[in-house]
Amino acid sequence: MDIFTDFFNKPSVAETFVDILLCAVPIWVAVMIGLLIGWSWRPRWTGLVYLGFRSKLRFLLTAPPGFGARRIWLAFTALSVFSVCRTLWSRLGSSSKKLSVSGSAPSSKPVGEEEEESFSRASDKITEKEQDVVVTEKDLEHLLYLLEAGNANLEWQSMMDKSTPNMSYQAWRHEPDTGPVVYRSRTVFEDATPDIVRDFFWDDEFRPKWDPMLAYFKTLEEDPKTGTTIVHWIKKFPFFCSDREYIIGRRIWESGKKYYAVTKGVPYQALPKRDKPRRVEVYFSSWIIKAVESRKGDGQLSACEVSLVHYEDMGIPKDVAKLGVRHGMWGAVKKLNSGLRAYQSARKPGTSLSRSAQIASITTKLNMDLVETSGAEEEERGRAVETARKQKDQFSVDWKWIVVGGVALACGLHSSAIGKALMVGAGQRLARR
Numbered sequence: 001m002d003i004f005t006d007f008f009n010k011p012s013v014a015e016t017f018v019d020i021l022l023c024a025v026p027i028w029v030a031v032m033i034g035l036l037i038g039w040s041w042r043p044r045w046t047g048l049v050y051l052g053f054r055s056k057l058r059f060l061l062t063a064p065p066g067f068g069a070r071r072i073w074l075a076f077t078a079l080s081v082f083s084v085c086r087t088l089w090s091r092l093g094s095s096s097k098k099l100s101v102s103g104s105a106p107s108s109k110p111v112g113e114e115e116e117e118s119f120s121r122a123s124d125k126i127t128e129k130e131q132d133v134v135v136t137e138k139d140l141e142h143l144l145y146l147l148e149a150g151n152a153n154l155e156w157q158s159m160m161d162k163s164t165p166n167m168s169y170q171a172w173r174h175e176p177d178t179g180p181v182v183y184r185s186r187t188v189f190e191d192a193t194p195d196i197v198r199d200f201f202w203d204d205e206f207r208p209k210w211d212p213m214l215a216y217f218k219t220l221e222e223d224p225k226t227g228t229t230i231v232h233w234i235k236k237f238p239f240f241c242s243d244r245e246y247i248i249g250r251r252i253w254e255s256g257k258k259y260y261a262v263t264k265g266v267p268y269q270a271l272p273k274r275d276k277p278r279r280v281e282v283y284f285s286s287w288i289i290k291a292v293e294s295r296k297g298d299g300q301l302s303a304c305e306v307s308l309v310h311y312e313d314m315g316i317p318k319d320v321a322k323l324g325v326r327h328g329m330w331g332a333v334k335k336l337n338s339g340l341r342a343y344q345s346a347r348k349p350g351t352s353l354s355r356s357a358q359i360a361s362i363t364t365k366l367n368m369d370l371v372e373t374s375g376a377e378e379e380e381r382g383r384a385v386e387t388a389r390k391q392k393d394q395f396s397v398d399w400k401w402i403v404v405g406g407v408a409l410a411c412g413l414h415s416s417a418i419g420k421a422l423m424v425g426a427g428q429r430l431a432r433r
Contacts (some may be wrong), residue, residue: 134228134249139262140366143286146182146309156184160329166190167337168295171329173322180282181322182311187333189340190296192304194289198252199257199353200343201287202360204231210339212236215243220268221354227362234277243277244314247282254363259289265312282313301419 146154156172163169167189174182189197200206204217216234223229233246249266252259265283273279287308291301314321 021290060226074416133226134230134266135251135264139251139286140260142255143260143262143288143309144285147184147288154182159183160327162330162333163336164334165295166341167333169330169333179314180311181318181325183325185306185308185310187306187308187336188292188295189304189306189337190294191302192340192344194257194259194291194304196304196344196347197289197340198261199347199357199360200340201261202250202252202356203343203354204356205354206343206346207341209342212335220247220271222359224362226364227359228280229356229359230268231267232271241316243273245277245279246283247271247279248283252360252363253366256364257291259363260286260366261289262286278315280312280314282311285310286310340348 074191154174154176158171160169160171167187169185169187171185173185174184176182204214204219207217208214213235215235215236216232218232219229220232221230228249228251231246231248231250233248235244235246237243247266247268248263250261250263252261254260263283263285265281267281285308287306289304289306292303292305293301294297294303296302
């Protein structure tokens, strides 16, 4: 029983069954609708054909269970589900073959605990004055840990690697033992400057033009000295899920032309929680913006790289959330890219900036005394690990499929009248020998 309990408690099992429901159920619903419409629009001569074949239909109804319509229905359903079993087995196999980005042993501690151990000195740096600040340097170090220093200790599963003529995108995810899934991405926008990209992400007035989920926004508080703001967001979710409410604290640090933008969920007593929309309290979405060399190969820093880390607890099952993120990720990225290009066109010389964009230019100067890992080195290491993993999976013998195929064949032959006849015939031949 413990083996079956551990098997069904694995996230990959639940995720695969959700895929089965999303893929198989609509297919069979469409089949039933098609049968209903086809039967209602059938020509009249089919009644004569039905009378002629009534005797044969009676034979089918009185035939052994293997010939019944119910068995045929179950057989087709089993075939549709069997095609998904390979994904389940591959995920179960890959879960035992997970490789960390540095090849080190997997970490069993939550992200928060690892961050506290690796950056225990952060609490010593925060002065008494900073304790009243919404977003502190400790939040910045948490960002640096997830994107740079912590990459060597966390397992990142590759999710996507796509590109367009003016943008490239890579995404990974990390599943800690406790807490929400952590997503990390690297986006390179061609012909874009860090200043424009910084203002673009901060500009709430322009965001509804490219982010259809943002239904409401309001700036609750702002600090003109540090540029820290507290904003109120309400996001629209699909019809089967209620809208979500966010109280977000935001702040930007600057080192040269490199920006460190931190946004996180913060408490706000002046705006109490309500039943609807549901408030998301665990929220962390931050990024590093810097100029990089264009892929044109001209040696110019005309492209902008955005390294993002994001996690939140929306109050829905983790496997359902992962499925939604996986299916909607590329569409959201394309909307993001088109929104940035529209923002570049709107930011012509002489145009007035929105209040959010003006606040984005107020940054905190940062003296980088933390050890940072080169982004190019991290990406090269990640690609090397992915290549090694693919080679290992390619040359490994998938013995599980042999077992599954044998069991399926035996069950299929045993459960139908045709199968019984074949088995009897095979037994007679063996007896004759």
